[in-house]
Amino acid sequence: MSHLKVHDRTMSTSNDSTSIVKGMSSRFRKLATAGVGLSAAALLAGCATDAPQDTWKPAGANAQKIQDLQWPVFLTAGVVGVIVMAFIALTVLKYRDKGQPIPEQAHGKAWLEYLFIAIPAVILAAIAIPTVGVVMALNATDDTECVINVTGQQWWWEYDYEVGADGTICGYAPSAVEASPIITSGQVVIPANTKVLLRGTSRDVIHSYWIPRLNGKRDMVPGRVHFLRLESDTPGIYAGQCTEFCGLSHANMRMETVVLEPADFQKWLDNELEPYQAPAEGSLAAEGESTFIAQCSRCHQVNGLVDPNNGNIVVSYPDQFVYSGAAPNLTNLMGRNTFAGATWDLLTPECRADVWEASPEEFGDKYLAGVSQDCLNEIDLREWLRNAPAKKPMYADPAMLEQTDGKVRGMPYLGLSEDQIDQLIAYLLERK
Amino acid sequence: MFTTGSKLLFGASGASLVGTLLYGVLIGGIMGTVGLVSLTAGLIFLAGINAFIRDANVAADDVARFSGSAAATPRPASSVWPIGVAVGGVLIALGVVIHAALTIIGLVVVLAASAEWLLQGWAEGASSDASHNREVRGRLAYTAEMPVAAAIGLGLIVFMFSRVMLGVPTKSSTIVAFSIVATIVLFGGAVISRARSLSASKMFGLFSIVSVVLLAGGAVAGLNGEREIEEHHTTAHYAELDKCGEEEISADEHASQTVAGKANSSAEVTLDENGLSYVRPGLETPQTGMIQLPRSNANNILFRNETAEPRRFIAELAEVEGSPARLCTALIEEGGVQLLTINYAAPSFDPAVEESGGYAFVVAGLDDRIEVVVP
Numbered sequence: 022m023s024h025l026k027v028h029d030r031t032m033s034t035s036n037d038s039t040s041i042v043k044g045m046s047s048r049f050r051k052l053a054t055a056g057v058g059l060s061a062a063a064l065l066a067g068c069a070t071d072a073p074q075d076t077w078k079p080a081g082a083n084a085q086k087i088q089d090l091q092w093p094v095f096l097t098a099g100v101v102g103v104i105v106m107a108f109i110a111l112t113v114l115k116y117r118d119k120g121q122p123i124p125e126q127a128h129g130k131a132w133l134e135y136l137f138i139a140i141p142a143v144i145l146a147a148i149a150i151p152t153v154g155v156v157m158a159l160n161a162t163d164d165t166e167c168v169i170n171v172t173g174q175q176w177w178w179e180y181d182y183e184v185g186a187d188g189t190i191c192g193y194a195p196s197a198v199e200a201s202p203i204i205t206s207g208q209v210v211i212p213a214n215t216k217v218l219l220r221g222t223s224r225d226v227i228h229s230y231w232i233p234r235l236n237g238k239r240d241m242v243p244g245r246v247h248f249l250r251l252e253s254d255t256p257g258i259y260a261g262q263c264t265e266f267c268g269l270s271h272a273n274m275r276m277e278t279v280v281l282e283p284a285d286f287q288k289w290l291d292n293e294l295e296p297y298q299a300p301a302e303g304s305l306a307a308e309g310e311s312t313f314i315a316q317c318s319r320c321h322q323v324n325g326l327v328d329p330n331n332g333n334i335v336v337s338y339p340d341q342f343v344y345s346g347a348a349p350n351l352t353n354l355m356g357r358n359t360f361a362g363a364t365w366d367l368l369t370p371e372c373r374a375d376v377w378e379a380s381p382e383e384f385g386d387k388y389l390a391g392v393s394q395d396c397l398n399e400i401d402l403r404e405w406l407r408n409a410p411a412k413k414p415m416y417a418d419p420a421m422l423e424q425t426d427g428k429v430r431g432m433p434y435l436g437l438s439e440d441q442i443d444q445l446i447a448y449l450l451e452r453k
Numbered sequence: 454m455f456t457t458g459s460k461l462l463f464g465a466s467g468a469s470l471v472g473t474l475l476y477g478v479l480i481g482g483i484m485g486t487v488g489l490v491s492l493t494a495g496l497i498f499l500a501g502i503n504a505f506i507r508d509a510n511v512a513a514d515d516v517a518r519f520s521g522s523a524a525a526t527p528r529p530a531s532s533v534w535p536i537g538v539a540v541g542g543v544l545i546a547l548g549v550v551i552h553a554a555l556t557i558i559g560l561v562v563v564l565a566a567s568a569e570w571l572l573q574g575w576a577e578g579a580s581s582d583a584s585h586n587r588e589v590r591g592r593l594a595y596t597a598e599m600p601v602a603a604a605i606g607l608g609l610i611v612f613m614f615s616r617v618m619l620g621v622p623t624k625s626s627t628i629v630a631f632s633i634v635a636t637i638v639l640f641g642g643a644v645i646s647r648a649r650s651l652s653a654s655k656m657f658g659l660f661s662i663v664s665v666v667l668l669a670g671g672a673v674a675g676l677n678g679e680r681e682i683e684e685h686h687t688t689a690h691y692a693e694l695d696k697c698g699e700e701e702i703s704a705d706e707h708a709s710q711t712v713a714g715k716a717n718s719s720a721e722v723t724l725d726e727n728g729l730s731y732v733r734p735g736l737e738t739p740q741t742g743m744i745q746l747p748r749s750n751a752n753n754i755l756f757r758n759e760t761a762e763p764r765r766f767i768a769e770l771a772e773v774e775g776s777p778a779r780l781c782t783a784l785i786e787e788g789g790v791q792l793l794t795i796n797y798a799a800p801s802f803d804p805a806v807e808e809s810g811g812y813a814f815v816v817a818g819l820d821d822r823i824e825v826v827v828p
Contacts, residue, residue, distance in 0.1 A: 165736060243751070
């Protein structure tokens with residue numbers, strides 16, 4: 022009697038489970054299709070060629086160390102992941118509820134538990150040993166050949182090159198003048214095959230410096246000094262961006278590392294240290310110089326700029342107007358290819374492509390040519406000068422600056438006329 | 454015709470009338486005259502009332518009327534609250550002249566005393582049983598009286614204790630606070646906890662003695678005034694006064710000469726027998742002569758003295774807007790380290806900076822210096 026009852030229950034359960042299994046298989050097919058589609062899309066994304074921030078394309082010794090580490094780690098993790106997922110899938114499918122009695126529960130298999138502890142421990146140890154080695158190698162500073170200070174602030178990076186005790190900058194002595202500190206922003210220029218150490222900090226909030234093709238990330242924290250090694254043997258431009266959320270325009274805080282052959286780095290250095298050349302008298306650029314002094318020099322420094330009205334050297338005081346206390350030095354603005362935190366190019370798309378896609382042999386000359394009148398991306402620069410906060414989100418509304426005692430974070434709206442913008446562009450074009 | 458009480462009052466009225474007339478004629482003065490006239494009128498009024506009710510006398514042998522008379526009814530307990538209201542009123546009046554705080558205190562006293570007075574009056578009419586009336590009053594009043602009394606008591610203890618602490622020298626304060634008083638409290642607590650029973654009167658007596666001692670000590674200490682508290686200035690204060698020299702200053706006493714955050718300094722400056730040198734993080738080679746530091750940012754500079762003489766490290770800053778003229782450390786003993794955080798508000802090429810001699814690191818009493826370049 023009891024046997025019959027069990028049989029009846031099994032029959033009815035079998036009918037129910039058949040319909041359930043059909044429903045499940047239908048849903049499974051949909052889920053599987055979606056999963057395969059997403060996986061394929063992710064895989065295809067990896068095939069992108071225009072990916073300047075590709076972590077899998079190292080272009081220097083430091084990034085190569087990471088690459089050499091991450092390949093076996095990802096491979097190991099992938100194999101473990103596949104085994105675990107396959108085991109789970111097998112268990113789910115083979116032992117799914119089909120109305121069978123609950124199987125006997127196993128306890129006390131000590132050898133199995135030891136095995137499940139030992140396998141992950143061995144894997145983790147095998148990964149940890151080279152990881153610690155790479156971490157230590159990436160933190161080494163005893164082989165530094167060139168130190169460049171990098172300071173983050175909302176939302177751009179400032180670089181200053183120190184003059185060493187031997188009167189050189191990164192071991193390069195200026196050809197014509199005495200060495201003096203170089204301050205630039207947006208793009209940091211380094212000599213190829215040189216162990217460069219970025220000595221980084223921040224003026225306002227925590228930022229994070231990352232050039233994926235040259236090294237990993239490093240936080241830049243106010244009041245602290247952190248290091249990041251950069252090195253590349255291939256001339257070119259390597260892009261990166263801030264990877265620590267730092268406020269309204271975090272996504273627009275980018276940076277580029279420019280690698281030049283030693284001879285080209287020497288040229289760049291000499292150019293940066295060239296004395297200030299005032300615009301020709303009566304030119305549009307000369308009018309732009311006056312406009313710059315009146316409108317921009319409160320925050321932006323141009324080294325060597327002298328006010329023609331009184332003969333005084335023009336000194337900027339950004340700490341009085343800007344929350345971070347700094348604004349980009351524009352001495353050689355057109356010697357670099359970007360502006361506004363490396364968010365926009367100073368080059369037109371065609372000229373930019375010409376520089377970015379240049380071969381390592383041709384790159385130096387093309388980069389050092391700077392921005393010419395024909396190659397100037399006047400559209401973005403003009404929009405920026407017309408209304409900077411409208412182009413890049415910044416805390417620059419005078420009515421909302423109580424918390425910062427009236428100091429702006431970013432560049433404010435200056436109310437420049439179109440004539441003034443023409444003058445400024447003409448003046449800035451000569452800053453290279 | 455006249456009862457005994459009436460005779461007294463009429464006599465007093467007559468004397469007052471005579472006194473009023475004499476004062477009014479011989480001395481004069483409106484206020485005095487008005488006062489005496491009022492007194493006389495009051496006495497005459499009372500004399501009339503007393504004569505009318507015939508001293509409220511009841512014959513002693515009239516037992517029924519005697520026991521039922523108003524004079525035979527037990528009088529309610531004397532009340533302190535009218536005095537409280539009067540004191541509060543005086544405080545209000547004084548406060549108008551002296552200080553507004555007194556007026557507020559007086560107002561609080563008047564309100565509290567009035568409430569107590571009303572409550573007492575209400576409770577005394579609750580029944581003919583005085584003990585029951587007291588209990589009724591207690592039920593209502595204690596819920597407010599106890600917390601307020603406790604708060605005032607604790608406040609007094611804290612205040613008086615603080616007066617004692619401020620009145621004695623620093624080391625004695627520590628001994629008083631953490632040794633003697635603590636021992637007494639511990640001993641007293643042990644005695645109380647070990648006693649099988651302690652009557653309320655003994656407890657009250659004990660706490661009364663402690664309270665009196667504390668109040669007396671507080672009062673004496675308060676009258677003597679606070680001890681002279683020496684003001685300790687930082688090295689920044691002395692730097693403003695141009696006292697970053699070789700001589701010892703109060704900021705040198707107990708100054709810390711160890712720094713923990715060495716990994717995050719902008720530079721470590723060392724003074725040894727060869728003079729001043731520095732090491733920047735990232736480049737371990739010691740350098741001399743010139744150092745480059747960023748503008749508008751906190752530069753943490755560690756100074757280490759490796760000479761036998763105590764030395765003071767000075768950062769010479771230009772006298773430009775938003776910057777002090779100099780900063781200095783305390784006198785550093787041999788092997789000691791201190792930190793200066795410096796924010797340069799203007800670049801080195803600022804004419805104002807150049808005119809004031811530029812930025813530099815120096816050591817008091819020595820000629821050696823490191824020029825600071827701020828681009």
